Amino acid sequence: MPAKSIDAELFNARVPSGRRWLLWFLYKVLWRTVFGLVIGLRYVWGKTPHPDGPVIYIANHNSHLDAMSLMTIVPSHRIHLTHSVAAQDFFGRSGFRSWSMKNLVNAVLISRSKEDRDVDPIELLDAMLRQGHSLILFPEGTRGVPGVMADFKRGVGHLASRHPDIPVIPVYLDGLYRNLPKGRTLIVPFGGTLVMGDPLSFPAGTSVDAITEKAQSAIESMAADLKNENKLPPTDSP
Amino acid sequence: MNKLIDAWGMNAEVQWVIFIILCILVFSSVAWNTWNFLKPGKLVKELLVRTRSWWIMCACFIVTTLAHPAVTHIGLAFLSFALLREMYPLLKLDQRERNVVLLCYAVIPVQYTLAYLGMTTLFLAFIPVFMFVVIPFMLVIRGETQGIVRSIGLMPYSLVAWVYGMSHLALLFHLPEIPGFTAGPQGLLLYLIFLVGINDVLQFGWGKTIGQRAVLPKVSPNKTWEGLIGGVLSVTLIAVALRFLTPLEAWEAAFTGFCVAVAGFMGDAIASGIKRDLGIKNSGNAIPGHGGYLDRLDGFSAAAAPFFHLIYFFGVTAAG
Numbered sequence: 001m002p003a004k005s006i007d008a009e010l011f012n013a014r015v016p017s018g019r020r021w022l023l024w025f026l027y028k029v030l031w032r033t034v035f036g037l038v039i040g041l042r043y044v045w046g047k048t049p050h051p052d053g054p055v056i057y058i059a060n061h062n063s064h065l066d067a068m069s070l071m072t073i074v075p076s077h078r079i080h081l082t083h084s085v086a087a088q089d090f091f092g093r094s095g096f097r098s099w100s101m102k103n104l105v106n107a108v109l110i111s112r113s114k115e116d117r118d119v120d121p122i123e124l125l126d127a128m129l130r131q132g133h134s135l136i137l138f139p140e141g142t143r144g145v146p147g148v149m150a151d152f153k154r155g156v157g158h159l160a161s162r163h164p165d166i167p168v169i170p171v172y173l174d175g176l177y178r179n180l181p182k183g184r185t186l187i188v189p190f191g192g193t194l195v196m197g198d199p200l201s202f203p204a205g206t207s208v209d210a211i212t213e214k215a216q217s218a219i220e221s222m223a224a225d226l227k228n229e230n231k232l233p234p235t236d237s238p
Numbered sequence: 239m240n241k242l243i244d245a246w247g248m249n250a251e252v253q254w255v256i257f258i259i260l261c262i263l264v265f266s267s268v269a270w271n272t273w274n275f276l277k278p279g280k281l282v283k284e285l286l287v288r289t290r291s292w293w294i295m296c297a298c299f300i301v302t303t304l305a306h307p308a309v310t311h312i313g314l315a316f317l318s319f320a321l322l323r324e325m326y327p328l329l330k331l332d333q334r335e336r337n338v339v340l341l342c343y344a345v346i347p348v349q350y351t352l353a354y355l356g357m358t359t360l361f362l363a364f365i366p367v368f369m370f371v372v373i374p375f376m377l378v379i380r381g382e383t384q385g386i387v388r389s390i391g392l393m394p395y396s397l398v399a400w401v402y403g404m405s406h407l408a409l410l411f412h413l414p415e416i417p418g419f420t421a422g423p424q425g426l427l428l429y430l431i432f433l434v435g436i437n438d439v440l441q442f443g444w445g446k447t448i449g450q451r452a453v454l455p456k457v458s459p460n461k462t463w464e465g466l467i468g469g470v471l472s473v474t475l476i477a478v479a480l481r482f483l484t485p486l487e488a489w490e491a492a493f494t495g496f497c498v499a500v501a502g503f504m505g506d507a508i509a510s511g512i513k514r515d516l517g518i519k520n521s522g523n524a525i526p527g528h529g530g531y532l533d534r535l536d537g538f539s540a541a542a543a544p545f546f547h548l549i550y551f552f553g554v555t556a557a558g
């Protein structure tokens with residue numbers, strides 16, 4: 001088996017046009033209908049229109065549905081160029097899993113541990129952004145505790161600091177973990193909200209930690225806004 | 239009564255009520271837009287958003303009602319499903335009782351299938367008799383009894399309030415033949431939709447214009463005695479005026495309209511109480527200007543079963 005290289009991985013990430021239409025149908029038609037009619041996901045769109053070129057989407061992560069819901073907000077013409085970044089050790093565990101992650105989710109699998117990898121994931125994702133791909137990142141790194149947001153890992157900071165021209169779109173996902181919690185396989189409809197934030201851009205030279213911190217606080221403030229939106233004002237009660 | 243458009247398949251009564259609904263919508267859209275043009279303000283903005291949502295809701299209701307009865311059943315079943323799905327996360331039934339929640343969802347297609355097949359006796363008993371035992375039992379066999387009293391109360395309540403009540407509208411398709419009654423189940427359905435909708439609008443309107451004294455100050459400060467009485471009286475009159483959609487005499491229609499208005503108010507008040515306890519303004523955001531499904535359908539689901547039984551009593555039982 002030849003040693004893995006970035007070029008080989010990039011070649012792997014290219015999407016044939018047949019799969020492009022499959023992805024479009026799966027996410028823009030099928031999953032969009034499931035989210036709208038069955039799960040009852042509410043979409044709250046950002047004020048600015050979606051940027052045209054490559055984008056880094058970041059979101060909080062509690063459920064396998066998170067990546068599916070993010071794929072439904074990607075513009076149709078970029079669906080085949082948008083890749084969720086997923087963990088090799090979990091999603092690459094069986095042949096079927098890694099096949100479906102590649103073909104049905106359009107994911108790139110990266111290794112979370114330093115020991116068993118030939119390619120630095122940051123270098124690979126960096127090269128993909130350079131080639132015009134978009135990425136979906138869950139900077140918490142794992143689905144974690146339901147409804148609780150963990151501190152962000154620095155991957156998003158590294159990528160955004162190398163690409164000051166690529167906007168980072170923060171997305172806050174509320175309540176999707178109720179529909180499909182960690183460790184369950186059955187989806188039970190419980191609704192939820194997807195809040196798409198306005199794109200963040202970081203001037204060249206912003207430090208990795210500063211970007212990571214800003215990205216996290218952007219999603220945290222979206223979470224707080226959503227929580228307060230439907231609260232009964234205390235003055236309302238006589 | 240003559241048809242407005244001869245070529246259309248729907249009967250004359252249904253054509254007329256749709257014509258009236260369209261007139262009201264056009265009138266209010268023109269009125270609010272003019273008002274907004276002359277003197278923009280917060281209230282008129284809200285009225286405009288609400289009217290836009292009424293257009294969409296009326297379009298959905300009318301199309302679903304006039305389509306094949308199977309489509310009407312599916313539409314009503316979806317509304318029941320949307321109500322449960324909206325309320326369960328708010329009621330915090332999420333994590334541990336997922337399987338029982340799924341069972342509650344599964345009750346909906348069964349209930350509406352019973353209605354579609356016209357199995358009235360089983361339909362009437364299925365939720366309040368059988369599911370009242372099965373669902374608590376399913377909660378018990380999980381083996382976890384902590385907090386179970388709450389779920390045993392909430393789940394059957396949610397089914398009765400938002401599935402059982404609403405599903406009575408599907409039973410309107412199985413009324414026995416009533417001599418001299420030509421509007422059909424579609425007419426009856428539109429009659430109720432019209433009365434409940436106009437009841438909400440008029441209680442809101444009377445309350446906003448002359449409302450002074452709150453009925454339930456601790457539950458819903460926006461509901462006033464003036465709004466309630468004005469709404470109930472106007473809906474009673476409208477019910478008499480629109481009785482061509484029903485097999486009812488004038489006084490029977492007045493009584494039905496009165497009951498629908500009062501039941502609508504009761505459903506509204508119950509939903510307000512639930513929302514206040516949960517500390518939320520609206521049950522959701524599905525309908526711009528109105529809130530969630532429950533905010534719009536609270537009166538509807540409370541008035542549906544009384545309406546069916548009144549029609550059945552006056553149209554079938556009392557008429558012999």
